[in-house]
Amino acid sequence: QVQLVQSGAEVKKPGASVKVSCKASGYSFTSNYLHWVRQAPGQGLEWMGIINPIDGTTSYAPKFQGRFTMTRDTSTSTIYMELSSLRSEDTAVYYCARDSWLSSWGQGTLVTVSS
Amino acid sequence: EIVLTQSPDFQSVTPKETVTITCRASQSIANSLHWYQQKPDQSPKLLIKYASQSISGVPSRFSGSGSGTDFTLIINSLEAEDAATYYCHQSSSLPYTFGGGTKVEIK
Numbered sequence: 101q102v103q104l105v106q107s108g109a110e111v112k113k114p115g116a117s118v119k120v121s122c123k124a125s126g127y128s129f130t131s132n133y134l135h136w137v138r139q140a141p142g143q144g145l146e147w148m149g150i151i152n153p154i155d156g157t158t159s160y161a162p163k164f165q166g167r168f169t170m171t172r173d174t175s176t177s178t179i180y181m182e183l184s185s186l187r188s189e190d191t192a193v194y195y196c197a198r199d200s201w202l203s204s205w206g207q208g209t210l211v212t213v214s215s
Numbered sequence: 216e217i218v219l220t221q222s223p224d225f226q227s228v229t230p231k232e233t234v235t236i237t238c239r240a241s242q243s244i245a246n247s248l249h250w251y252q253q254k255p256d257q258s259p260k261l262l263i264k265y266a267s268q269s270i271s272g273v274p275s276r277f278s279g280s281g282s283g284t285d286f287t288l289i290i291n292s293l294e295a296e297d298a299a300t301y302y303c304h305q306s307s308s309l310p311y312t313f314g315g316g317t318k319v320e321i322k
Contacts, residue, residue, distance in 0.1 A: 137313075
């Protein structure tokens with residue numbers, strides 16, 4: 101079955117960067133776009149970006165342009181997100197998800213930004 | 216950017232009642248609208264894709280309708296396990312966006 105397994109929780113200081121991974125299995129990695137979505141504590145879902153696993157092309161939400169990067173490694177069927185210049189407002193659970201209709205989701209990775 | 220406006224923000228409902236949640240898009244998105252259920256401390260779960268297409272494994276009491284700018288999620292005969300927050304999401308144009316969510320509480 102389709103699985104998206106994310107890396108573990110992170111604690112970072114303001115101004116630092118964080119990199120989170122999402123390993124896909126149970127389907128052909130290059131057959132579907134993959135996304136990152138985040139959710140701040142007690143808040144709603146926020147779409148961050150999309151990556152084409154075939155050629156690595158990306159598109160990001162304007163809010164994150166300039167400090168957000170998505171990459172992929174086809175040899176390990178893994179995508180990554182890196183968010184830089186972290187601030188307290190970036191404290192959230194970060195999810196990866198598959199397909200334009202977000203059919204499958206990772207388990208979420210809590211990123212805490214605190215001094 | 217397409218803005219999705221959900222209503223209501225919160226609904227308190229007794230079991231077996233019908234729940235109706237609406238999602239309005241700021242411009243036409245055809246049928247590129249999807250619905251999710253999220254329970255506390257869980258990842259969101261896809262309920263309906265492309266406005267009205269059912270998803271395998273999702274109970275038949277969940278249904279969706281609409282096109283263009285106005286969409287509806289209906290939960291027939293609500294069960295206790297349906298207590299959750301529900302979100303709409305559009306994949307018509309980038310950047311993709313979500314509605315603000317509707318929290319459904321069981322009385």
